[in-house]
Amino acid sequence: xxxxxxxxxxxxxxxxxxxxxxxxxxxxxxxxxxxxxxxxxxxxxxxxxxxxxxxxxxxxxxxxxxxxxxxxxxxxxxxxxxxxxxxxxxxxxxxxxxxxxxxxxxxxxxxxxxxxxxxxxxxxxxxxxxxxxx
Numbered sequence: 001x002x003x004x005x006x007x008x009x010x011x012x013x014x015x016x017x018x019x020x021x022x023x024x025x026x027x028x029x030x031x032x033x034x035x036x037x038x039x040x041x042x043x044x045x046x047x048x049x050x051x052x053x054x055x056x057x058x059x060x061x062x063x064x065x066x067x068x069x070x071x072x073x074x075x076x077x078x079x080x081x082x083x084x085x086x087x088x089x090x091x092x093x094x095x096x097x098x099x100x101x102x103x104x105x106x107x108x109x110x111x112x113x114x115x116x117x118x119x120x121x122x123x124x125x126x127x128x129x130x131x132x133x134x
Contacts (some may be wrong), residue, residue, distance in 0.1 A: 003101045009110040010036060011087055012094030020055065021075045021093045026067040028111045033066040039102040048100045049093075070097075 006025070009032040014023040025040065027033035042057040055073025062069055072093060 002106055003105045004104050004108075004110065005098070006036075006040075006100045006102055007098035009104070010098065012098050014092070014094030014097075019074055019087075021072045023070045023072060023093050023097055024062075024067055025094075025097060026065060028066075030066060030087070030117075031108060032110060033063070033107065035102065035104050036068055037061065040068055040070075043095065044068070045072070045100075048097065049075070052096075056061050 046057040
């Protein structure tokens, strides 16, 4: 086994759902999705976020798009305009989850940067030279 940061094998979207945040994690390939299903348990996701997530974490599988969807209960301090948190809509929670390191088999090789969507590490432009971030 080896460890990889989640961003090398998936991308994420996140936002608010009242006082909970919603984080969707989409694998770049089917092999990666199987690893995500094994490694990204609700308990592990809750532990990764620490004190940010005070409530229950629920996980939903969306196999037709190789995705897992997480609801992070009581993670926004009331949400929207009722919250005093810097990120009251949970927009950074997806990126925060992508920084988690997970165990993968030694023979797993994630798709190369730009091969599928935004497989490049955070802060780099997907698609290689000549491509710029928007």
